[in-house]
Amino acid sequence: MLLPDGSILTAFGTGYRCQKDGNGQSSPRDVGLIHWRVAEAPDAGVHPVRDASADSELRNGFDPSAGTPAATPVYQIHRTGTPIAIDGRLDEPAWFAAPEVGPFQFTWHKHGTQEQSVAKLLWDDENLYVAHICEDAHITARHTQHDGPIPEDDCFEVIFAxxxxxxxxxxNIEWNVIGGYVDNHRPEGPKKPRAKVWDAEGVRIAGTFEGTLNDDSDTDSRWTVEVSIPLRNFAKYMPHMPPQPGSHWNLNLNRHGGQTNAQYSQWSRADTSTPSFHTPHRFGKAEFSATTAPFDR
Structure with missing residues (x-):
């Protein structure tokens, strides 16, 4: 991820950690972190995220000459070869070895700074794992209750069929950095109501941040979240449980919210004129790979 100073985000140092588990409790504390390193950019003059040219649009999955989104992206989810501790640190070898999904697209961007996100996925027979780092100068996170008004905060979402x-x-499951999350099920598509009663069981979320929460008078740096989602929640909707290598889910990753410079970005670009993440025909493809991160056994 290219940062404003021309460096590339591959990891970072100390910050604060907030973790929420089955007890529903979350609290920040100062910790030492080991994350994807920050290295100097090979060419600090190249800023593809903030480039407003047609080349940038093509990189973001949009062809101006055609006026339509390009093909949806494909991602290989590696199996984790090591246990994943949901602590917000992202220091397991599997996270270092897993590929990034690729740059997020600012589908509806009109003004303000485009703050990029880096995301990776992993899987095993029990869980889907999501990790992301979000560049953010003004981090908002106030809500911790399940199914609370999480979209009012800076939040991140995985949405999948x-x-x-x-x-x-x-x-769809969306969360903020302090462990609040919303989970929903759409059994009949985006134009029909969501399921009245559905909760994903066993979701675990841990977050870290660099900066101060809910104080837009200063400048923050970024926030990081690590999530495990038990696959058993979707077993009756899956062709195979656990997933078979080579099978895939239709999936997207979205980011939005915040009080200052609100973000709307996503992995696979939607085709709506106004912000809408509920576009299943535009989800990318997330393939369950037999490749094991950090190495094949």
């Missing part, structure tokens, strides 16, 4: 044969049957 676990059976590609039924692309309109999908789920």
């Amino acid at each position: 676990p059976d590609p044969a039924r692309p309109d049957v999908y789920f």
Whole structure:
């Protein structure tokens, strides 16, 4: 991820950690972190995220000459070869070895700074794992209650259809850096109401941040979250449980919210004129790979 000073985000140092588990409690504390390193950019004059040229649009999955989104992206989810501790540190070898999903697209951007995100996914027979680092000069996170007004905060979302044969049957889970999250199920697509009663069981979230929460008078740096989502929540909607290597989910990753310089960005670009993440026909493809991170056994 290219930062404003021309460096590339591959890891970073100390910050604060907030963790929320089955007890529903979260609290920040100062910790030492080992993350994807920050290295000097090979060419600090190249800023693809903030480049407003047609080349940048093509990199972001949009062809100005055609006026339509490009093909949806594909990502290989590596199996984790080491246990993942949900602590917000991202210091397991599997996270270092896993590929990034690629740059996030600012589908509806009109003004303000485009703050990039880096995300990776992993899987094993029990869980889907999500990790992300979000560049953010003004971090907002106030809500910790389950199914609370999380979209008022800076938040991140995974949204997916676990059976590609039924692309309109999908789920979304979105969270903030202090462990508040919302989970929803759309059994009949985006134009029909969400399920009245559905909760994902066993979701674990841990976050860290560099800066101060809910104080836009200063400048923050970034926030990081690590999540595990038990696959058993979707077993009756999946062709196979656990997933078979080579199978895939239709999936997207989205970021939005915040009080200052609110962000709307996503991995696979939507095709709506106004912000809407509920576009299952534009989800990318997340393939469950047999490749093991950090190495094949």
